[in-house]
Amino acid sequence: MKFGIVVNEGPYQHQASDSAYLFCKAAIAKGHTVWRVFFYHDGVNNATKLTEPPQDDRNIVNRWSKLAEEHGVDLVVCVAAAMRRGIRDENLATGFRISGLGQLVEAGTLTDRLVTFGD
Amino acid sequence: MSDIKKFMFVNRKAPHGTIYALESLEVVLITAAFDQDVSLVFLDDGVYQLKKGQQTKGIETKNFSTTFRALDGYDIEKLYVE
Numbered sequence: 001m002k003f004g005i006v007v008n009e010g011p012y013q014h015q016a017s018d019s020a021y022l023f024c025k026a027a028i029a030k031g032h033t034v035w036r037v038f039f040y041h042d043g044v045n046n047a048t049k050l051t052e053p054p055q056d057d058r059n060i061v062n063r064w065s066k067l068a069e070e071h072g073v074d075l076v077v078c079v080a081a082a083m084r085r086g087i088r089d090e091n092l093a094t095g096f097r098i099s100g101l102g103q104l105v106e107a108g109t110l111t112d113r114l115v116t117f118g119d
Numbered sequence: 120m121s122d123i124k125k126f127m128f129v130n131r132k133a134p135h136g137t138i139y140a141l142e143s144l145e146v147v148l149i150t151a152a153f154d155q156d157v158s159l160v161f162l163d164d165g166v167y168q169l170k171k172g173q174q175t176k177g178i179e180t181k182n183f184s185t186t187f188r189a190l191d192g193y194d195i196e197k198l199y200v201e
Contacts, residue, residue, distance in 0.1 A: 008139075040142065040146070041138065041139060041142055080142075080145065081142060100149075101145065101146055101149040101150075102149060102153060104146065104149075104150075105126075105149060105150050105153045105155060106153075108124055108126055108150075108155070109122045109123075109124050109153075109155070110122070119131075119132075119139070
């Protein structure tokens, strides 16, 4: 099955981005495809390379980048939500790209399931 | 983007304490602009989004409630309020 994922919450603050990531890993391990992850609301904060968590904690941002690199997952950050929160091309982590909400609609139309994580 | 699919947006948050409601309305309008089959649900505190005569000056946030008028222009007619 082809999945589209929506992440609506920031990293560390909320479990949503952990759950979304673990869902992606589990789906891929079962042979499904994660076609795109779309980051909206505070979810855009998952995309900043300025993130530096303590050494004994998981690095949520790098984890997404690795997912994109290893499985070709398209990580898309909403431009309007990103600009509001100071996320720009200059501080974008690898594997992420900034684009419009049309990419979210496209993820809804071109995948079998669109799964949302967040409040 | 030729496929038309059903999108149901679930609104559960009050309009002004968080940015969820404002940014959600943006998605709704964009989805309709892409000719998708859109429906909207309001439940829990989400019903407060529909209250008339909201005043946000005192808390210095944007009063976006008038944007709901655009739903008509995008032919979004399936609104469900719990």
